Amino acid sequence: MKTKVAIIGAGISGASIARVLSKYENLEVHLIEKAPDVGWGVSKANTALIHGGYDDDPDKYPTRAKLCIRGNRLWHRWVKELEIPHVWNGALIVATREEDFDELERLLERGRRNGVPEMRIVDKEELFHLEPGLTKEAIGALWVPIVGQIGPIPAVIAITENAVANGVKTHLETEVTGIRVENGEVKGVETSNGFIEADIVINAAGLYADRIARMAGIDYFEIHPRKGEYWIFDDDVPGPRRVLFPTPTPISKGIVVTTEISGHLMIGPNAQDLPPEEKENLATTREGLEQVWEGAKKLWPQLPPRSKVIRTFAGLRPEPTGGDFIIRAEEEVWGFINVAGIRSPGLTSAPAIAEEVAEIIQRDLGIQLREKSKWNPYRREISHLFMMSPEQVNEAVKRNPSYGKVVCRCNNVSEGDILEAIERMKLIGVKTPSVDSVKFRTKATTGTCQGSFCRPKIVELLAREYGVEPWKVTLKGKGSEIGVGDVKALLRGDA
Amino acid sequence: MFPRIPMLNYDVVVIGGGPAGMAAAVRAKELGLKVLLLDENDHLGGILPQCIHPGFGLHYFREELTGPEFAARLARKMVELGVEYKTAARVLEIKNYSDLEKVVVFTSPSGAYGVWARAVIYAAGARERHAFEIGIVGDRVSGVYTAGEAQTLMDIYGIMPGREVVIVGSGDVGLIMARRFALEGAKVKAVIELMPYPGGLARNVIILRDFDIPLYLSHKVVEVRGRGRVERVKVVKVDENLNEIPGSEFWIEADTLIISAGLVPNVKKLTAIGVEIDPSTGGPVVNDRLETSVPGIFVAGNALLINDLVDYVAEQGELAAEGAREFIENGGIGSRKWVKVEKGENVRLLAPHYLSGDRDVYLYLRVARPMEDVELRIPEIGKKMKLPVVKPAEMLRVKLKAEEIRKAEKLTVEVVRV
Ligand SMILES: Cc1cc2nc3c(=O)[nH]c(=O)nc-3n(C[C@H](O)[C@H](O)[C@H](O)COP(=O)(O)OP(=O)(O)OC[C@H]3O[C@@H](n4cnc5c(N)ncnc54)[C@H](O)[C@@H]3O)c2cc1C
Ligand SMILES: Cc1cc2nc3c(=O)[nH]c(=O)nc-3n(C[C@H](O)[C@H](O)[C@H](O)COP(=O)(O)OP(=O)(O)OC[C@H]3O[C@@H](n4cnc5c(N)ncnc54)[C@H](O)[C@@H]3O)c2cc1C
Numbered sequence: 001m002k003t004k005v006a007i008i009g010a011g012i013s014g015a016s017i018a019r020v021l022s023k024y025e026n027l028e029v030h031l032i033e034k035a036p037d038v039g040w041g042v043s044k045a046n047t048a049l050i051h052g053g054y055d056d057d058p059d060k061y062p063t064r065a066k067l068c069i070r071g072n073r074l075w076h077r078w079v080k081e082l083e084i085p086h087v088w089n090g091a092l093i094v095a096t097r098e099e100d101f102d103e104l105e106r107l108l109e110r111g112r113r114n115g116v117p118e119m120r121i122v123d124k125e126e127l128f129h130l131e132p133g134l135t136k137e138a139i140g141a142l143w144v145p146i147v148g149q150i151g152p153i154p155a156v157i158a159i160t161e162n163a164v165a166n167g168v169k170t171h172l173e174t175e176v177t178g179i180r181v182e183n184g185e186v187k188g189v190e191t192s193n194g195f196i197e198a199d200i201v202i203n204a205a206g207l208y209a210d211r212i213a214r215m216a217g218i219d220y221f222e223i224h225p226r227k228g229e230y231w232i233f234d235d236d237v238p239g240p241r242r243v244l245f246p247t248p249t250p251i252s253k254g255i256v257v258t259t260e261i262s263g264h265l266m267i268g269p270n271a272q273d274l275p276p277e278e279k280e281n282l283a284t285t286r287e288g289l290e291q292v293w294e295g296a297k298k299l300w301p302q303l304p305p306r307s308k309v310i311r312t313f314a315g316l317r318p319e320p321t322g323g324d325f326i327i328r329a330e331e332e333v334w335g336f337i338n339v340a341g342i343r344s345p346g347l348t349s350a351p352a353i354a355e356e357v358a359e360i361i362q363r364d365l366g367i368q369l370r371e372k373s374k375w376n377p378y379r380r381e382i383s384h385l386f387m388m389s390p391e392q393v394n395e396a397v398k399r400n401p402s403y404g405k406v407v408c409r410c411n412n413v414s415e416g417d418i419l420e421a422i423e424r425m426k427l428i429g430v431k432t433p434s435v436d437s438v439k440f441r442t443k444a445t446t447g448t449c450q451g452s453f454c455r456p457k458i459v460e461l462l463a464r465e466y467g468v469e470p471w472k473v474t475l476k477g478k479g480s481e482i483g484v485g486d487v488k489a490l491l492r493g494d495a
Numbered sequence: 496m497f498p499r500i501p502m503l504n505y506d507v508v509v510i511g512g513g514p515a516g517m518a519a520a521v522r523a524k525e526l527g528l529k530v531l532l533l534d535e536n537d538h539l540g541g542i543l544p545q546c547i548h549p550g551f552g553l554h555y556f557r558e559e560l561t562g563p564e565f566a567a568r569l570a571r572k573m574v575e576l577g578v579e580y581k582t583a584a585r586v587l588e589i590k591n592y593s594d595l596e597k598v599v600v601f602t603s604p605s606g607a608y609g610v611w612a613r614a615v616i617y618a619a620g621a622r623e624r625h626a627f628e629i630g631i632v633g634d635r636v637s638g639v640y641t642a643g644e645a646q647t648l649m650d651i652y653g654i655m656p657g658r659e660v661v662i663v664g665s666g667d668v669g670l671i672m673a674r675r676f677a678l679e680g681a682k683v684k685a686v687i688e689l690m691p692y693p694g695g696l697a698r699n700v701i702i703l704r705d706f707d708i709p710l711y712l713s714h715k716v717v718e719v720r721g722r723g724r725v726e727r728v729k730v731v732k733v734d735e736n737l738n739e740i741p742g743s744e745f746w747i748e749a750d751t752l753i754i755s756a757g758l759v760p761n762v763k764k765l766t767a768i769g770v771e772i773d774p775s776t777g778g779p780v781v782n783d784r785l786e787t788s789v790p791g792i793f794v795a796g797n798a799l800l801i802n803d804l805v806d807y808v809a810e811q812g813e814l815a816a817e818g819a820r821e822f823i824e825n826g827g828i829g830s831r832k833w834v835k836v837e838k839g840e841n842v843r844l845l846a847p848h849y850l851s852g853d854r855d856v857y858l859y860l861r862v863a864r865p866m867e868d869v870e871l872r873i874p875e876i877g878k879k880m881k882l883p884v885v886k887p888a889e890m891l892r893v894k895l896k897a898e899e900i901r902k903a904e905k906l907t908v909e910v911v912r913v
Contacts, residue, residue, distance in 0.1 A: 390607035401604035406585035479723025480637035490680030
């Protein structure tokens with residue numbers, strides 16, 4: 001008999017857990033997500049760094065300290081197996097005052113304790129060799145070569161695709177509304193789409209992990225949102241080669257300046273604590289963005305004119321009571337595992353979190369896990385016209401002419417790329433067609449013009465492939481429809 | 496150099512099939528050049544097919560046409576002359592091997608090709624400024640569109656974008672979209688204009704009165720809020736220096752925000768090969784053949800500078816074609832004694848930037864602020880032109896005679912009160 005596992009939340013944590021648990025033949029894994037697609041929670045808007053593991057104090061935050069460095073090491077393998085867009089460009093934590101070196105020494109020491117390899121302090125000369133565009137105030141830095149960057153939502157998508165290929169069942173647009181517990185054991189989850197039976201329930205609900213825990217009667221922690229805002233600039237604006245941090249202060253890692261994997265200069269985030277009820281408040285603010293601007297300027301003085309911004313956005317960190325990750329099987333409720341308070345560096349830690357959960361299932365729940373003989377670790381990335389040489393385009397159009405047809409001009413995304421994305425959306429169970437689902441798989445609409453040329457065409461393709469009227473196609477799920485009817489609908493009064 | 500992709504051979508490749516590109520291709524063909532026009536859309540016409548209102552062609556065809564009609568006339572001319580063109584063909588890269596050897600790489604449903612060309616006419620149009628670029632903060636929700644995207648949704652795809660609309664920008668495009676929405680039965684709740692005067696032509700400003708649409712001058716939209724879709728937008732008043740006036744904020748409930756905040760020439764493919772850009776036009780620095788700083792690369796239409804009249808766009812296309820012919824015949828435009836044209840009082844931008852003095856030319860220019868009873872002057876040659884009103888929204892066009900140009904070392908254009 002198989003043990004049924006319900007994972008609540010298809011963010012980077014839930015998806016990674018699903019993938020790791022899909023290795024075992026005696027588990028039946030269900031991944032439940034309220035959003036129309038995977039990765040749209042906290043995992044959608046963050047700095048996208050695979051951190052170095054030197055930052056978390058092992059005395060204060062032992063789980064974070066342990067899982068961050070382990071996660072970093074695992075990502076080096078996962079990005080290859082799953083063909084996730086990434087770059088290993090290293091980070092510099094920059095000192096601008098003599099006393100900053102004391103802090104860098106402390107980080108170096110902490111990194112050594114956490115097991116971070118290859119870190120060292122570089123002098124001014126080497127620093128400018130590594131990063132010529134830095135502020136002239138810089139006098140040295142901590143150099144952490146193992147830091148990298150990935151596409152966070154593409155990562156969640158890749159991991160989910162691989163999990164599904166290995167037998168995981170997804171339930172998208174399915175909101176967990178209750179947890180059935182009988183005689184101190186979980187029996188399953190109530191959802192907006194009916195009851196899902198489960199012997200093990202894993203709470204990986206991000207900002208809502210406290211609410212889910214309370215559904216199981218567990219209330220020793222709370223999650224409050226901490227907002228961070230960002231600017232992204234056009235791809236012709238020069239950015240740094242490395243990830244640049246200021247020397248951290250006791251309250252913050254500071255505002256990062258980096259060239260994200262698509263080649264755009266990105267600056268952010270700041271940190272603003274919001275009241276617990278504002279878990280949906282993803283609005284950018286003038287004050288927050290100005291704070292980021294001022295912070296970034298200190299490291300990277302040649303910020304572009306404001307007219308070169310192509311997007312601003314905000315993300316919410318799920319800050320738990322106590323500050324450390326909460327990853328454990330709860331004793332009061334057999335079968336209920338919390339993966340809560342997964343704030344930064346949660347993206348980095350995710351693969352390690354997933355392995356930790358597998359261990360907990362064996363160790364604490366006493367379920368012997370049996371590996372599948374034919375587990376497939378690999379997943380192929382979708383086609384990207386922008387990565388093809390002209391010769392490769394000619395190979396691709398032989399299969400399908402739409403690979404030669406550009407839809408998104410700014411990023412050279414082809415109709416073929418988009419059709420493939422739609423096929424893959426259907427494969428993991430995306431039911432509501434949305435432009436964002438296509439955007440996160442193909443990069444269409446994320447360039448200089450922010451979709452004003454290509455969005456209508458993408459809407460047309462989604463409408464055709466999903467068999468809905470074009471105006472009913474959404475930007476990001478129900479309630480964000482592109483239109484209110486066909487032209488004349490308002491005049492006819494039937495909008 | 497591209498051993499494994501098919502190579503084609505032409506005298507001139509035209510990039511872009513809008514009015515600028517089509518006019519250029521037609522003229523190039525008439526001048527006896529072997530020409531290929533490439534456009535990424537499924538149809539010719541650039542943005543014209545979505546501009547279903549009248550107001551096109553009064554100068555060029557001496558008749559008032561709609562956008563699609565104007566485009567169809569040029570397309571018909573192309574077909575009659577047998578101009579070769581490909582649609583659904585996106586130029587990925589221009590490679591400039593030498594003055595007389597260029598390769599244009601494009602991709603299409605039949606694959607990727609390279610085209611050897613001696614000259615390139617770049618007529619790739621412009622893009623619209625979007626909400627992030629004009630500093631709007633808040634939620635990233637559905638219902639925020641640029642004017643051109645809303646126009647495409649309505650007039651190409653038949654999608655009605657929203658019911659209650661706020662429009663940012665009172666230029667012609669914003670005003671025409673206000674009318675378009677009103678005609679479909681939407682409530683246009685406001686047009687918000689940053690400047691103290693409307694940005695569009697008088698004939699379009701009347702639209703607001705006709706449809707009872709409030710116009711807020713000296714105001715700006717600063718924030719959008721909503722869950723899935725726009726629910727309200729925040730407006731604030733600005734003073735004469737365009738600084739926000741604290742306490743003047745108010746919210747307008749609406750489900751749609753249309754950004755019509757101006758266009759930016761599409762020049763990335765040109766900057767990639769080192770073409771010099773004029774920061775005031777956003778387009779390349781050109782001589783009177785519309786040749787850029789890279790020999791043999793010509794530019795026309797909105798890629799050169801933002802035009803409000805399609806007629807001038809077509810005219811620039813023809814001029815660029817003539818330049819290309821001269822370039823190919825003589826192996827270059829030749830190093831003349833170029834007369835530089837400079838911006839004087841109340842001139843915000845102008846093109847071309849260098850004149851040869853061996854032909855008559857049109858100068859295109861825009862003023863920085865509106866004025867009445869003024870004179871356009873070029874003091875070096877004693878030229879004066881009386882103008883009852885000038886507005887930044889209306890591009891001015893001045894003809895200069897070859898012999899006038901030859902008289903001067905440089906020319907300064909100014910617009911001053913008489
Ligand atoms: C500003 C910022 C910067 C960051 N930078 C970094 C960084 O550079 N590097 C790094 O390692 N980490 C970073 N992080 C942290 C990282 O983003 C998070 O730790 C990680 O994304 C958390 O993933 P998750 O899967 O736990 O949560 P989520 O991605 O939020 O996933 C939880 C999912 O649960 C779903 N859900 C919630 N309630 C229910 C319900 N009732 N029913 C069904 N589904 C439900 C949600 O819709 C969501 O999709 C940053 C975070 C922020 C906000
Ligand atoms: C709402 C609105 C109302 C207007 N009203 C009027 C009016 O009433 N009267 C008037 O005279 N004018 C009007 N205009 C202005 C007029 O339409 C424009 O000035 C004119 O269309 C610009 O022409 P163009 O050829 O330079 O550019 P476009 O028409 O933009 O054509 C450029 C073409 O190049 C293609 N292209 C770009 N890059 C590539 C590439 N790499 N490979 C292949 N193809 C490429 C584009 O897809 C496009 O098809 C209006 C414009 C708008 C938006």
